[in-house]
Amino acid sequence: QKEVEQDPGPLSVPEGAIVSLNCTYSNSAFQYFMWYRQYSRKGPELLMYTYSSGNKEDGRFTAQVDKSSKYISLFIRDSQPSDSATYLCAMSVSPNQFYFGTGTSLTVIP
C-alpha cells in the first residue's frame, strides 16, 4: 500500500465551479501537509502548507486536514481556466522527507 493515495482523475469542471481535491494516507505520524500545483512540463510549485489538523485559507484556495480520518482536501473556489494543472498532495513525518501523491489532473473549461 502506498503511503499517500490520490485519485489521478482527470477532473473537468466548468469555469466558476468549486473544485474539491483529496488525498488519503496511511501513516498516522504525518504532521506536515502540502499541496503543489504542476503545470504541464514544469516543476511543482507550492500552493498551500499546513501543519497538523485544521483549515487554512489563501485567496480562492482552502486546505483542510482531518488527521482522525487521515484525509486532506484542497478546495478551489471560482475556478479559472488558469487553474488547469496537476495538483499533488505531499505529507511528511519529519521536516526533510515528503511523500507525494500521484497528482490529480484538473481541467477548467471556459
Place this chain on the structure above:
Amino acid sequence: DTAVSQTPKYLVTQMGNDKSIKCEQNLGHDTMYWYKQDSKKFLKIMFSYNNKELIINETVPNRFSPKSPDKAHLNLHINSLELGDSAVYFCASSRLAATDTQYFGPGTRLTVL
C-alpha cells in the same frame, strides 16, 4: 532570474551509458533535493543534501550517486543506465527543512533506449 536550474532539459541515451544531470540554485538555500517523477506522475524523493551533507538516501540503486561540490550545486550521476530509469528528474531546494517552501527546477526528461 532562474531560481533553480537544471541541465540538460532533455536527455536521450542508450542503455548501459553513464550520464549526469546538473542542478544549481541561486537562492542561498541550505538544502537541496533530487526527485524522480515516473510516467504515472508519482513524485518520489531520492536524495536530500543539507550543506553538502547527505541527509536522506531513499531506496535508490547505488548506480545513482549525488555529488555536491558546494551548497549551491547538487548533481546527479547515473551509471549503467537501465530502461526503468526513464523518467523526469526534478531538483529542488529549500532554506533549511522541507517544511520551508521547496522551489523546484524545470525537470530533466531522461529517456533510456
